[in-house]
Amino acid sequence: MHPHTPHDRKQIIVTPSPAGSPTMNVSVVLLTSDLRLHDHPPLRAALGGSRQVVPLFVRDRDVDRTGFAAANRLAFLADCLRDLDAGLRERGGRLVVRSGDPVEQVCGVAAEAEADEVHMAADVSAHAIRREERLRRALEAEGVRLHVHDTVTTAVAPGALTPAAKDHFAVFTPYFRHWARQPLRGVLDAPEAVRVPEGVGSEELPSRAGVAGVSPGLARGGEAEGRRRLAAWLRGGITAYDKGHDDLAGDATSRLSPHLHFGTLAPVELVHRARAAGGPGAEAFVRQLAWRDFHRQVLRARPDAAHADYRTRHDHWRPEREAEEEIRAWREGRTGCPVVDAAMRQLRHEGWTHNRGRLLAASFLTKTLYVDWRVGARIFLDLLVDGDVANNQLNWQWMAGTGTDTRPNRVLNPVAQARRYDPDGAFVRRWVPELGHLTGPQVHEPWKLRGPERAALDYPDPIVDLSDGLARFRAARKRT
Numbered sequence: 001m002h003p004h005t006p007h008d009r010k011q012i013i014v015t016p017s018p019a020g021s022p023t024m025n026v027s028v029v030l031l032t033s034d035l036r037l038h039d040h041p042p043l044r045a046a047l048g049g050s051r052q053v054v055p056l057f058v059r060d061r062d063v064d065r066t067g068f069a070a071a072n073r074l075a076f077l078a079d080c081l082r083d084l085d086a087g088l089r090e091r092g093g094r095l096v097v098r099s100g101d102p103v104e105q106v107c108g109v110a111a112e113a114e115a116d117e118v119h120m121a122a123d124v125s126a127h128a129i130r131r132e133e134r135l136r137r138a139l140e141a142e143g144v145r146l147h148v149h150d151t152v153t154t155a156v157a158p159g160a161l162t163p164a165a166k167d168h169f170a171v172f173t174p175y176f177r178h179w180a181r182q183p184l185r186g187v188l189d190a191p192e193a194v195r196v197p198e199g200v201g202s203e204e205l206p207s208r209a210g211v212a213g214v215s216p217g218l219a220r221g222g223e224a225e226g227r228r229r230l231a232a233w234l235r236g237g238i239t240a241y242d243k244g245h246d247d248l249a250g251d252a253t254s255r256l257s258p259h260l261h262f263g264t265l266a267p268v269e270l271v272h273r274a275r276a277a278g279g280p281g282a283e284a285f286v287r288q289l290a291w292r293d294f295h296r297q298v299l300r301a302r303p304d305a306a307h308a309d310y311r312t313r314h315d316h317w318r319p320e321r322e323a324e325e326e327i328r329a330w331r332e333g334r335t336g337c338p339v340v341d342a343a344m345r346q347l348r349h350e351g352w353t354h355n356r357g358r359l360l361a362a363s364f365l366t367k368t369l370y371v372d373w374r375v376g377a378r379i380f381l382d383l384l385v386d387g388d389v390a391n392n393q394l395n396w397q398w399m400a401g402t403g404t405d406t407r408p409n410r411v412l413n414p415v416a417q418a419r420r421y422d423p424d425g426a427f428v429r430r431w432v433p434e435l436g437h438l439t440g441p442q443v444h445e446p447w448k449l450r451g452p453e454r455a456a457l458d459y460p461d462p463i464v465d466l467s468d469g470l471a472r473f474r475a476a477r478k479r480t
Contacts, residue, residue: 026113026197028054030106030120034152034263035080036223037087037190041149042119044188052195054113059099071213072351072385076221078206080262083222085205093194096202103134110144113197117145121152124296125389126303154293155267156182158300168301170404172294179290187269217350226259234277241281246356249426257386295390306393309402317372326369326463331379336462338444339418340364342431351385356421362399363412368469373400409477411470418444434459
């Protein structure tokens with residue numbers, strides 16, 4: 001499905017319903033960021049009492065209008081929907097896909113199926129909260145009940161943990177102490193059978209092949225692929241995660257973030273299975289899952305943090321037009337700072353990059369170039385397959401010093417960081433082949449080469465001197 005395909009051209013394929021066939025006791029499950037069959041509370045609740053269920057996914061017109069439907073996520077989404085449909089068909093069911101306004105589509109499907117209830121997962125963005133409120137009002141007007149389920153896209157529900165006299169935790173460490181003690185619900189098995197009423201039409205399932213502009217190295221989506229990756233991660237990688245998760249060249253992270261974003265894997269199941277594996281690596285991995293929940297509880301309480309400073313530093317960011325050439329160089333991986341360029345090139349090629357690379361790229365843009373964090377967050381959302389409003393925006397704010405970071409003026413020196421997390425330069429050489437012949441740590445500072453050796457490099461000088469960038473940032477924040 002191309003992101004600009006008009007919705008009103010979608011053909012609805014209707015499965016005819018035999019005359020006089022009963023359609024009582026029907027539920028609709030509105031699928032959003034929970035595209036799986038395992039550990040799915042809304043689906044299991046909807047199937048209670050041997051009910052028929054319409055598993056429904058709606059391509060939201062407003063998501064397209066806002067530009068959030070980026071190519072990499074559309075391609076991964078197509079994989080997820082096709083895999084989910086296959087899993088449902090193995091159980092006697094099928095996926096129903098519609099496009100348009102979610103409220104109109106859900107109400108329409110509920111009427112077609114003569115459903116008396118709708119189930120969905122809770123979500124935290126301002127758009128999701130408005131969608132839920134609108135849907136509840138519209139369904140109630142038709143006599144249909146809406147059931148919203150927590151702990152579908154998080155391990156602990158946003159708002160379940162609050163400090164005294166406040167509506168959310170603003171600092172991660174105390175939040176994590178409470179989060180780690182919170183009992184989690186059990187993991188639900190995938191249903192053995194799903195009966196979908198006939199007569200409810202569906203659009204044709206989207207295909208990755210129909211999406212233009214996809215990163216060439218984009219990973220495959222879908223629950224089956226997510227569970228395969230999870231099994232491999234638990235067999236090997238998680239054991240050394242505490243020691244290797246910052247190793248840029250080692251690629252020792254789980255790479256499960258796209259599956260968490262689309263909900264092909266459940267956070268509750270991941271926490272349970274990591275804790276069962278045990279050890280320092282598993283504990284470090286669980287801590288990262290807690291960061292996801294932390295950001296969601298922040299955004300649920302402060303939805304404007306998606307576009308406004310969580311804690312203002314009264315920055316006067318450089319005008320985007322003034323910094324236009326530097327922003328372009330940053331996006332294209334041509335800043336002259338090798339580790340930053342490597343991270344951005346990996347992002348462009350895979351639609352994903354290592355978390356340490358994300359931090360270095362964000363620090364360079366916001367603090368070395370002194371460009372508004374919203375510019376970087378927008379560019380990341382254009383490219384990231386795991387582009388998530390809560391994680392993306394709040395991590396950018398954390399790095400810009402306008403978010404929950406307790407050290408808002410910290411600046412990551414990319415050379416020092418590269419020496420620490422890519423000591424042999426393997427990550428840089430992988431993604432910046434112009435520097436591939438340089439040996440050892442000299443790859444991190446090619447501007448120090450002299451004469452013919454420097455002249456032979458098809459690689460730019462740094463677009464800013466690191467010390468000048470640091471001085472500019474400190475002056476802007478009135479720090480010495």
